[in-house]
Amino acid sequence: MIARALATLSVHGRLCLMVGLVAGVTLPQIAQTMAPYLPVMVGVLLLLTALRIGHRAALGALRDLRWGLGAVAVLQLAVPLLAALVFRVFGIADTPAALAMILATSAPAISGSANIALMLGLDGGG
Numbered sequence: 001m002i003a004r005a006l007a008t009l010s011v012h013g014r015l016c017l018m019v020g021l022v023a024g025v026t027l028p029q030i031a032q033t034m035a036p037y038l039p040v041m042v043g044v045l046l047l048l049t050a051l052r053i054g055h056r057a058a059l060g061a062l063r064d065l066r067w068g069l070g071a072v073a074v075l076q077l078a079v080p081l082l083a084a085l086v087f088r089v090f091g092i093a094d095t096p097a098a099l100a101m102i103l104a105t106s107a108p109a110i111s112g113s114a115n116i117a118l119m120l121g122l123d124g125g126g
Contacts, residue, residue, distance in 0.1 A: 075105075076105075076106050076107075076108060077106075079105045079106075080102050080103075080105045080106035083098075083101055083102050083105050084098075084102050087101075087102070
């Protein structure tokens with residue numbers, strides 16, 4: 001019964017996403033009540049995505065680990081440090097705009113990108 005309901009929901013993933021976003025905005029009390037459970041819900045969604053992708057695709061992604069770690073080092077470490085250095089040289093490192101730009105450049109890519117790829121019918125595993 002649960003498997004059938006989840007299969008139906010997965011077919012209509014885009015609609016579920018939109019309904020959830022609208023519900024979060026229009027029902028703030030429920031959203032506030034669920035806020036403490038958000039980390040657990042995100043973890044469950046990531047686990048379900050990993051299970052949906054499958055072990056073969058995940059192992060294939062592990063082969064690209066060197067490229068992935070290099071990209072993370074450049075995009076989430078080198079670029080923010082370079083931005084901080086440039087802002088320091090120009091004397092604007094202590095401004096809110098500079099801090100926002102440094103934080104934005106150091107933030108990870110959207111963690112749900114595999115989910116979005118799967119909803120679009122693309123390969124979410126690599």
